[in-house]
Amino acid sequence: MGKISLEVNGRKVEKEAPDNTLLSTFLREYLQLTGTHIGCDTSQCGACVVHVDGNSLKSCTALAADVNGSKVTTIEGLETNGKMHPMQEAFKKLHGLQCGFCTPGMVMSAVDLLQKNKKPSDTEIRDWLEGNICRCTGYQNIVAAVKEAATKI
Amino acid sequence: MKDFNYHSAKDSKEASQLASSSSAFLAGGMTTIPSMKLGLATYQDLIDIKNIKKLSGIKVSGKSVTIGAATKHVEVSNSKDVKKAIPSLSSLAEGIGDPQVRNRGTIGGSIANNDPSADYPSACIALNATIHTNERKIEAAKFFKGMFETALKKGELIEAIEFQIPEKSSYQKHPNPASRYAIVGVYVAKYKGDVNVAVTGAKSCVYNDKEMSKALSGNFSSSSINGMDLDSSEMNTDMHASAEFRASLVVTQAKKAVDAC
Ligand SMILES: Cc1cc2nc3c(=O)[nH]c(=O)nc-3n(C[C@H](O)[C@H](O)[C@H](O)COP(=O)(O)OP(=O)(O)OC[C@H]3O[C@@H](n4cnc5c(N)ncnc54)[C@H](O)[C@@H]3O)c2cc1C
Ligand code: FES
Ligand code: FES
Numbered sequence: 208m209g210k211i212s213l214e215v216n217g218r219k220v221e222k223e224a225p226d227n228t229l230l231s232t233f234l235r236e237y238l239q240l241t242g243t244h245i246g247c248d249t250s251q252c253g254a255c256v257v258h259v260d261g262n263s264l265k266s267c268t269a270l271a272a273d274v275n276g277s278k279v280t281t282i283e284g285l286e287t288n289g290k291m292h293p294m295q296e297a298f299k300k301l302h303g304l305q306c307g308f309c310t311p312g313m314v315m316s317a318v319d320l321l322q323k324n325k326k327p328s329d330t331e332i333r334d335w336l337e338g339n340i341c342r343c344t345g346y347q348n349i350v351a352a353v354k355e356a357a358t359k360i
Numbered sequence: 361m362k363d364f365n366y367h368s369a370k371d372s373k374e375a376s377q378l379a380s381s382s383s384a385f386l387a388g389g390m391t392t393i394p395s396m397k398l399g400l401a402t403y404q405d406l407i408d409i410k411n412i413k414k415l416s417g418i419k420v421s422g423k424s425v426t427i428g429a430a431t432k433h434v435e436v437s438n439s440k441d442v443k444k445a446i447p448s449l450s451s452l453a454e455g456i457g458d459p460q461v462r463n464r465g466t467i468g469g470s471i472a473n474n475d476p477s478a479d480y481p482s483a484c485i486a487l488n489a490t491i492h493t494n495e496r497k498i499e500a501a502k503f504f505k506g507m508f509e510t511a512l513k514k515g516e517l518i519e520a521i522e523f524q525i526p527e528k529s530s531y532q533k534h535p536n537p538a539s540r541y542a543i544v545g546v547y548v549a550k551y552k553g554d555v556n557v558a559v560t561g562a563k564s565c566v567y568n569d570k571e572m573s574k575a576l577s578g579n580f581s582s583s584s585i586n587g588m589d590l591d592s593s594e595m596n597t598d599m600h601a602s603a604e605f606r607a608s609l610v611v612t613q614a615k616k617a618v619d620a621c
Binding site: 225226229251253264265267268337340 | 361362363364365366368386387390392396398406408410415457459461463464538539540
């Protein structure tokens with residue numbers, strides 16, 4: 208058991224949690240930020256991707272204790288004053304989602320890509336989204352959405 | 361996942377003092393955490409080594425590149441120094457898993473784990489690496505002992521890996537399309553008078569293929585290994601590839617690597 212202090216979506220939070228608490232569990236069950244999804248037990252699907260200190264990671268494969276003191280951004284933290292982030296707008300506009308289960312992770316990964324590469328090519332987008340699995344869309348519209356967002360950010 | 365006690369060690373000494381028969385070091389956690397979630401491993405104590413400053417960073421001297429054990433894959437793939445000294449090593453790091461795995465996973469964790477299809481063990485063998493631990497120096501050829509098995513003793517901490525800069529080198533892998541682990545990966549490195557051909561993914565543990573090394577030391581051209589019929593009796597067969605296919609892939613990837621040198 209230990210104290211976990213994080214800044215999540217700009218808000219300081221502090222909670223006691225057992226040492227085996229995953230960051231994803233901390234976000235979903237302690238902070239009720241259920242936008243971060245859990246799709247697998249093997250660190251492969253990417254539904255749980257969030258940003259920690261500006262870099263994307265799989266929150267199901269990091270201990271809350273291990274990122275103690277960090278700044279975390281989840282899908283809930285992307286909007287500003289009720290307005291969607293350009294990446295979210297682009298996913299909506301270009302049908303980059305169907306069931307939406309993979310979407311929070313896809314969007315968080317894609318936002319990190321654009322932080323590092325402002326004008327990615329199709330191949331670079333596909334390579335970057337290697338760790339995000341989508342069962343529905345066939346990826347075409349996701350890639351199109353990321354390209355569209357790149358023109359807006 | 362069963363509960364455990366989380367410790368963050370300040371230095372190597374504290375990390376090894378905390379270690380016991382029911383502990384593991386925690387680096388990127390990209391292997392440890394999924395194994396614990398699946399119930400394949402349980403520990404009483406996890407000793408986080410990421411905050412030990414000495415374990416992170418990259419140093420290039422005249423003849424070698426030394427990478428701290430807790431250095432992340434993304435740092436190796438982005439490092440200008442590594443790109444300049446051993447470009448094949450930075451492209452190997454860039455080919456591991458996906459960006460989120462590379463943002464967390466470390467070189468020390470990868471070689472300590474010694475997965476039969478991991479990428480870094482082949483770099484250690486091909487680039488005549490020395491593994492520096494808190495107790496001793498171990499040559500790569502004596503470090504990788506078998507499937508998920510290394511020469512590390514309980515509580516022994518890898519501090520850094522020192523690679524010898526080759527004249528030329530290339531790493532080519534046929535990746536598993538889902539995880540990006542190597543179905544077969546071949547790392548070719550040419551030194552004065554000597555060529556290493558390290559193979560991962562094909563057998564239960566990484567190895568230096570003596571037959572191909574010898575042929576390439578005589579004549580460093582892909583034609584000298586073209587059509588080589590490797591013994592597949594000890595090679596892995598699984599849902600991804602048969603032993604015979606792996607034997608053939610080893611030659612194909614080795615030829616690609618030589619041509620890319
Ligand atoms: C989806 C996915 C895809 C992947 N794809 C690939 C791939 O394509 N190629 C590839 O090679 N790997 C791949 N990996 C594995 C990845 O590279 C891991 O980073 C690596 O295997 C373990 O490193 P880690 O830092 O996460 O170690 P951890 O999980 O923290 O530790 C692993 C083991 O090493 C021990 N250890 C860690 N550091 C040290 C040290 N300094 N000294 C002694 N012991 C230590 C730990 O105690 C533990 O037993 C993948 C992993 C995932 C989840
Ligand atoms: S839930 Fe984290 S990778 Fe699948
Ligand atoms: S939209 Fe259903 S999994 Fe991607």
